[in-house]
Amino acid sequence: xxxxxxxxxxxxxxxxxxxxxxxxxxxxxxxxxxxxxxxxxxxxxxxxxxxxxxxxxxxxxxxxxxxxxxxxxxxxxxxxxxxxxxxxxxxxxxxxxxxxxxxxxxxxxxxxxxxxxxxxxxxxxxxxxxxxxxxxxxxxxxxxxxxxxxxxxxxxxxxxxxxxxxxxxxxxxxxxxxxxxxxxxxxxxxxxxxxxxxxxxxxxxxxxxxxxxxxxxxxxxxxxxxxxxxxxxxxxxxxxxxxxxxxxxxxxxxxxxxxxxxxxxxxxxxxxxxxxxxxxxxxxxxxxxxxxxxxxxxxxxxxxxxxxxxxxxxxxxxxxxxxxxxxxxxxxxxxxxxxxxxxxxxxxxxxxxxxxxxxxxxxxxxxxxxxxxxxxxxxxxxxxxxxxxxxxxxxxxxx
Amino acid sequence: xxxxxxxxxxxxxxxxxxxxxxxxxxxxxxxxxxxxxxxxxxxxxxxxxxxxxxxxxxxxxxxxxxxxxxxxxxxxxxxxxxxxxxxxxxxxxxxxxxxxxxxxxxxxxxxxxxxxxxxxxxxxxxxxxxxxxxxxxxxxxxxxxxxxxxxxxxxxxxxxxxxxxxxxxxxxxxxxxxxxxxxxxxxxxxxxxxxxxxxxxxxxxxxxxxxxxxxxxxxxxxxxxxxxxxxxxxxxxxxxxxxxxxxxxxxxxxxxxxxxxxxxxxxxxxxxxxxxxxxxxxxxxxxxxxxxxxxxxxxxxxxxxxxxxxxxxxxxxxxxxxxxxxxxxxxxxxxxxxxxxxxxxxxxxxxxxxxxxxxxxxxxxxxxxxxxxxxxxxxxxxxxxxxxxxxxxxxxxxx
Numbered sequence: 001x002x003x004x005x006x007x008x009x010x011x012x013x014x015x016x017x018x019x020x021x022x023x024x025x026x027x028x029x030x031x032x033x034x035x036x037x038x039x040x041x042x043x044x045x046x047x048x049x050x051x052x053x054x055x056x057x058x059x060x061x062x063x064x065x066x067x068x069x070x071x072x073x074x075x076x077x078x079x080x081x082x083x084x085x086x087x088x089x090x091x092x093x094x095x096x097x098x099x100x101x102x103x104x105x106x107x108x109x110x111x112x113x114x115x116x117x118x119x120x121x122x123x124x125x126x127x128x129x130x131x132x133x134x135x136x137x138x139x140x141x142x143x144x145x146x147x148x149x150x151x152x153x154x155x156x157x158x159x160x161x162x163x164x165x166x167x168x169x170x171x172x173x174x175x176x177x178x179x180x181x182x183x184x185x186x187x188x189x190x191x192x193x194x195x196x197x198x199x200x201x202x203x204x205x206x207x208x209x210x211x212x213x214x215x216x217x218x219x220x221x222x223x224x225x226x227x228x229x230x231x232x233x234x235x236x237x238x239x240x241x242x243x244x245x246x247x248x249x250x251x252x253x254x255x256x257x258x259x260x261x262x263x264x265x266x267x268x269x270x271x272x273x274x275x276x277x278x279x280x281x282x283x284x285x286x287x288x289x290x291x292x293x294x295x296x297x298x299x300x301x302x303x304x305x306x307x308x309x310x311x312x313x314x315x316x317x318x319x320x321x322x323x324x325x326x327x328x329x330x331x332x333x334x335x336x337x338x339x340x341x342x343x344x345x346x347x348x349x350x351x352x353x354x355x356x357x358x359x360x361x362x363x364x365x366x367x368x369x370x371x372x373x374x375x376x377x378x379x380x381x382x383x384x385x386x387x388x389x390x391x392x393x394x395x396x397x398x399x
Numbered sequence: 400x401x402x403x404x405x406x407x408x409x410x411x412x413x414x415x416x417x418x419x420x421x422x423x424x425x426x427x428x429x430x431x432x433x434x435x436x437x438x439x440x441x442x443x444x445x446x447x448x449x450x451x452x453x454x455x456x457x458x459x460x461x462x463x464x465x466x467x468x469x470x471x472x473x474x475x476x477x478x479x480x481x482x483x484x485x486x487x488x489x490x491x492x493x494x495x496x497x498x499x500x501x502x503x504x505x506x507x508x509x510x511x512x513x514x515x516x517x518x519x520x521x522x523x524x525x526x527x528x529x530x531x532x533x534x535x536x537x538x539x540x541x542x543x544x545x546x547x548x549x550x551x552x553x554x555x556x557x558x559x560x561x562x563x564x565x566x567x568x569x570x571x572x573x574x575x576x577x578x579x580x581x582x583x584x585x586x587x588x589x590x591x592x593x594x595x596x597x598x599x600x601x602x603x604x605x606x607x608x609x610x611x612x613x614x615x616x617x618x619x620x621x622x623x624x625x626x627x628x629x630x631x632x633x634x635x636x637x638x639x640x641x642x643x644x645x646x647x648x649x650x651x652x653x654x655x656x657x658x659x660x661x662x663x664x665x666x667x668x669x670x671x672x673x674x675x676x677x678x679x680x681x682x683x684x685x686x687x688x689x690x691x692x693x694x695x696x697x698x699x700x701x702x703x704x705x706x707x708x709x710x711x712x713x714x715x716x717x718x719x720x721x722x723x724x725x726x727x728x729x730x731x732x733x734x735x736x737x738x739x740x741x742x743x744x745x746x747x748x749x750x751x752x753x754x755x756x757x758x759x760x761x762x763x764x765x766x767x768x769x770x771x772x773x774x775x776x777x778x779x780x781x782x783x784x785x786x787x788x789x790x791x792x793x794x795x796x797x798x
Binding site for chain 1 (some may be wrong): 407408414416435445446447448449450451452461465468520615702736738741742743744745766767770771775776778
């Protein structure tokens with residue numbers, strides 16, 4: 001899974017995309033021995049988020065199980081979410097005279113677990129409050145109890161220089177949840193300024209984490225385990241970014257917690273990632289390997305960097321072609337065109353390579369070449385089913 | 400409908416599939432004058448059964464109407480099933496000291512109607528028991544009454560040398576049905592050994608049909624008639640296999656009961672089948688023609704046989720090209736690759752030929768050539784709608 005792989009024509013590449021312009025002998029050989037096509041991760045014209053995209057790719061219908069980003073963020077930072085919990089993303093922020101002056105409290109890094117400990121383990125009107133810090137100013141909140149609803153707005157104004165927004169219910173059933181969250185914010189706006197670490201930050205001229213902003217409320221879905229849906233005994237995730245590990249964890253996959261040099265960024269150690277994935281294949285029926293960098297470079301608009309990063313991946317994975325009796329699929333979760341610097345609805349190239357497959361005539365892995373491939377256009381929820389079917393893991397529907 | 404038509408590359412054919420390797424001037428001419436594509440009968444990556452595939456091809460959503468094979472088997476052998484009946488497949492079997500020693504009672508052929516008569520027309524706890532014998536050791540059972548559920552397991556261990564399995568409910572609502580079926584099995588295990596024919600078989604050293612195995616419970620669905628869904632007045636099925644006739648009957652089609660030399664196998668009389676279908680066109684708006692052989696050869700892994708059988712069909716149907724004012728569609732219900740010897744999820748080639756159609760550049764009917772055809776990739780439930788629409792039989796949706 002090459003995050004953000006798809007792109008649009010780049011003038012400087014003579015109208016080719018970064019992937020089309022890249023020198024990718026590994027991917028091209030796999031395309032030659034395999035079947036190729038384009039994948040609309042959600043459906044044509046829908047711009048996927050990273051969360052909805054990965055849900056679809058694992059075989060879940062995001063329209064049924066996705067209510068907000070919160071649950072995936074919570075899972076990503078290792079909060080032990082239960083099905084039915086309401087989860088929100090959180091930012092430690094700085095408030096001054098009621099105005100949010102820094103949405104990230106100076107991208108605070110130090111001692112955020114102390115802030116988290118202050119928030120965690122409260123109870124408000126019978127609702128259990130669970131909190132964990134993530135990287136820098138990020139954290140996630142879980143509300144656990146009866147009669148909760150994800151249909152609430154957060155208090156994050158998304159811009160600085162504004163008042164926090166009022167936490168409100170979008171439907172009457174959300175009123176109790178909104179009330180609990182309002183009470184929590186009230187409590188924290190009194191408790192946070194008193195923390196030692198905030199006194200110290202003030203003394204050092206750093207913005208204190210004296211407020212907390214919430215957004216992205218969602219209900220933690222009940223997901224049938226990936227293994228159960230797809231007829232495999234074991235499935236493992238190899239990823240750098242906590243967010244992707246979190247989705248894999250929600251899908252019931254095993255997650256390899258940390259790999260030397262693997263960062264979830266463009267400076268990641270690709271060969272460590274490859275070695276980890278290859279050894280995971282020894283005792284797993286399915287290995288999900290996520291590489292993030294191309295997406296970051298798309299968001300930065302850095303088409304030369306994206307092309308080079310794709311070439312680095314292709315090079316690091318040159319012995320993919322030597323794997324035997326393994327169905328290999330390479331794709332992205334969505335396009336992140338350098339000209340848009342964000343996700344787009346353009347479909348992502350996909351290849352599936354396996355012995356005896358109905359290979360097509362496509363010999364270059366790229367957006368336009370694969371559009372004539374034998375897979376045609378698929379949607380994200382098809383992919384794992386196709387892979388499992390080629391691997392002989394699927395049961396007949398009917399008789 | 401060329402059952403099991405699709406396949407995978409065969410080394411001995413230089414990487415071509417049996418259909419690609421076959422000399423098929425009739426199909427190729429129809430492809431030239433028509434529009435072609437690939438069909439995922441259920442959806443990409445799903446391996447269709449014969450039952451679910453034909454439901455989809457007739458325009459029914461198998462995910463909504465299919466609960467098990469029983470109803471289709473029952474319809475196939477001519478049991479007059481009512482919507483709501485619970486139907487199961489049955490095998491006459493041989494039991495010895497509680498162990499199933501032959502799941503097919505020596506593929507018994509003779510006097511099975513006597514066994515069926517013994518089973519048929521009982522009543523257990525208010526539930527009517529209907530039974531009919533099929534070919535050889537096969538039969539079908541209907542349970543008709545109130546409060547019945549298809550959510551039960553059968554007693555067929557699927558292997559010899561084992562005890563019959565316990566008939567159990569998969570959900571609490573199935574308990575009554577499971578109980579009725581357990582009582583029936585108990586009654587039959589006493590009644591069957593006493594039958595004259597079984598005494599005779601024992602005397603002749605043949606395995607007696609002294610036990611009965613059930614599997615594939617399903618509820619007989621309510622299907623809107625094919626004619627009503629598709630806006631035609633008359634539809635007729637020409638098929639050899641009882642199973643396919645049964646599905647057509649459930650879809651409310653007329654069924655031509657027997658055709659000289661038509662066997663439902665590779666030795667079938669193709670020209671008799673063609674003549675029957677062509678004359679059926681005189682007084683029917685729609686004719687469904689099913690040819691089974693290619694599927695059998697796929698199951699046998701006989702790629703040379705499959706190629707030759709396809710050539711025989713192409714030859715027998717050479718005057719298809721002369722039909723005027725008839726929309727012709729040729730496809731399969733699923734792929735049965737010779738390398739897999741079973742159904743696979745690989746899509747099946749499809750062509751639709753009609754005067755004035757938006758013909759594409761495909762000039763050979765085969766898996767890879769049609770993957771670049773103008774129909775693109777369709778799903779099974781699209782096919783009859785497309786055909787009826789080309790035939791001017793569809794109504795506008797909207798105004």
